[in-house]
Amino acid sequence: MTYCVAMNLRDGMVFASDSRTNAGVDHVSTFRKMHVFRRDNERFIVVLSAGNLATSQSVISLLRQRECEPERCNMLNVPSLFQAAELLGDTLREVVSRNSGQAQGSKVDFGASFIMGGQVKGESPRLFLVYPEGNFIESTEDTPYFQIGESKYGKPIIDRVLRYDTSPPQAMQCTLISFDSTLRSNLSVGLPIDLLTLRPGKFAPSRQLQVCENDSYFRTLSQRWGEGLREVFASLPLPEDETLV
Amino acid sequence: MTYCVAMNLRDGMVFASDSRTNAGVDHVSTFRKMHVFRRDNERFIVVLSAGNLATSQSVISLLRQRECEPERCNMLNVPSLFQAAELLGDTLREVVSRNSGQAQGSKVDFGASFIMGGQVKGESPRLFLVYPEGNFIESTEDTPYFQIGESKYGKPIIDRVLRYDTSPPQAMQCTLISFDSTLRSNLSVGLPIDLLTLRPGKFAPSRQLQVCENDSYFRTLSQRWGEGLREVFASLPLPEDETLV
Numbered sequence: 355m356t357y358c359v360a361m362n363l364r365d366g367m368v369f370a371s372d373s374r375t376n377a378g379v380d381h382v383s384t385f386r387k388m389h390v391f392r393r394d395n396e397r398f399i400v401v402l403s404a405g406n407l408a409t410s411q412s413v414i415s416l417l418r419q420r421e422c423e424p425e426r427c428n429m430l431n432v433p434s435l436f437q438a439a440e441l442l443g444d445t446l447r448e449v450v451s452r453n454s455g456q457a458q459g460s461k462v463d464f465g466a467s468f469i470m471g472g473q474v475k476g477e478s479p480r481l482f483l484v485y486p487e488g489n490f491i492e493s494t495e496d497t498p499y500f501q502i503g504e505s506k507y508g509k510p511i512i513d514r515v516l517r518y519d520t521s522p523p524q525a526m527q528c529t530l531i532s533f534d535s536t537l538r539s540n541l542s543v544g545l546p547i548d549l550l551t552l553r554p555g556k557f558a559p560s561r562q563l564q565v566c567e568n569d570s571y572f573r574t575l576s577q578r579w580g581e582g583l584r585e586v587f588a589s590l591p592l593p594e595d596e597t598l599v
Numbered sequence: 600m601t602y603c604v605a606m607n608l609r610d611g612m613v614f615a616s617d618s619r620t621n622a623g624v625d626h627v628s629t630f631r632k633m634h635v636f637r638r639d640n641e642r643f644i645v646v647l648s649a650g651n652l653a654t655s656q657s658v659i660s661l662l663r664q665r666e667c668e669p670e671r672c673n674m675l676n677v678p679s680l681f682q683a684a685e686l687l688g689d690t691l692r693e694v695v696s697r698n699s700g701q702a703q704g705s706k707v708d709f710g711a712s713f714i715m716g717g718q719v720k721g722e723s724p725r726l727f728l729v730y731p732e733g734n735f736i737e738s739t740e741d742t743p744y745f746q747i748g749e750s751k752y753g754k755p756i757i758d759r760v761l762r763y764d765t766s767p768p769q770a771m772q773c774t775l776i777s778f779d780s781t782l783r784s785n786l787s788v789g790l791p792i793d794l795l796t797l798r799p800g801k802f803a804p805s806r807q808l809q810v811c812e813n814d815s816y817f818r819t820l821s822q823r824w825g826e827g828l829r830e831v832f833a834s835l836p837l838p839e840d841e842t843l844v
Contacts, residue, residue: 506751510780514825515832523837531832535755561838571838578835580759586827587760587776592768593806593816 355542356503358402360469362481362493366522367552369400370529374544375407388548389414391429397474398557404503405466412449435480443488467502479554507539508532522551534576600787601748603647605714607726607738611767612797614645615774619789620652633793634659636674642719643802649748650711657694680725688733712747724799752784753777767796779821
């Protein structure tokens with residue numbers, strides 16, 4: 355399984371992905387799910403992937419291979435992020451149809467989904483969610499974030515604290531707490547977490563890091579969050595017969 | 600969808616279920632999912648259901664109908680809760696095999712799952728989770744609770760605060776917060792919530808209530824929990840360049 359989140363906020367973007375891949379619980383490996391396509395001072399595009407690893411790796415490999423073919427549309431020459439999302443969707447359809455065509459009668463799910471975001475010079479930062487069918491949606495100020503993979507455990511905290519005007523450091527904090535809840539509940543989501551933040555108009559990450567098990571900030575955050583939750587819980591009024599019919 | 604939780608703790612049991620049923624988002628109805636089988640001073644058994652409504656209703660109806668047939672095993676004469684769980688599992692298999700047999704080629708999922716718990720005189724309180732296949736597991740002191748239906752949004756809070764020695768009023772509080780998170784994130788889980796607590800050796804509920812939208816305790820709990828979470832979040836240390844590589 356996988357857990358990836360990305361946010362497109364007023365003052366910046368946050369991208370995060372775990373790095374566990376599994377085929378059953380007895381076949382667990384570490385694969386990065388964050389991929390960057392960049393051209394200095396002109397574009398910075400981040401792609402997060404979830405789903406069938408063979409599919410998502412093929413999609414990324416094809417996109418990388420075609421970077422060097424300037425005669426066709428590629429991630430480094432498309433003039434907008436919308437077109438980059440179209441390109442990703444088309445490449446995904448191409449890989450899925452090739453794999454499904456060869457696997458006659460197999461019940462394997464070849465699907466993969468992606469979050470793609472960043473900035474191409476001349477545009478504002480944009481964020482897209484690409485479905486396994488290759489179509490996609492874009493984030494808005496009302497819904498400034500997307501998740502893929504095992505999204506449910508970590509969604510309530512994001513829904514409660516994230517707004518379009520949340521600052522990027524706070525959004526990063528919120529993202530790490532969301533990961534903490536997910537890591538606790540689903541064994542198939544695992545450390546390290548790849549984290550990247552991007553400021554508008556800067557075509558390079560303002561921060562890029564990998565959060566490992568012994569990262570002291572993540573451990574502090576996780577511990578204080580857990581303690582804080584238990585304190586809030588302990589401070590809540592107990593049900594009394596009067597208050598409940 | 601559905602969300603049901605039940606806990607078997609040192610000092611009592613807690614059962615809770617929502618009451619929304621849907622077939623698509625445009626066909627939403629209210630159905631209670633908590634069913635009680637009782638015999639004064641001798642047994643009190645609570646069944647919570649999730650999954651295909653036709654299946655779960657048929658199972659409950661058959662169990663009720665057979666209550667009046669003393670010559671066969673039924674919910675009111677089986678000597679243990681384990682046998683009650685076997686009976687529920689058998690009845691579930693009977694209904695599913697009848698329905699699937701008639702619906703040739705249909706892709707409808709006829710599955711349903713159940714939580715069954717309570718006490719039969721001569722035994723301690725026991726709690727079982729009955730799978731769609733009719734087999735079942737029992738709770739333990741290490742894992743004193745079960746969930747069925749849309750369980751993910753409301754699981755992190757239970758995992759963080761619930762222990763075998765948590766008091767029943769606190770467990771009820773924890774259950775309501777777990778429901779609050781689920782209600783916020785999944786439209787197909789809806790109020791009212793049926794809640795019931797049971798003390799060991801009492802074959803009648805120590806508390807039984809329905810939490811509706813205007814329940815002042817639930818609203819206070821939900822509001823203070825949300826505020827508390829945001830306060831804890833605001834008190835967490837922000838990431839600094841020093842703390843993160």
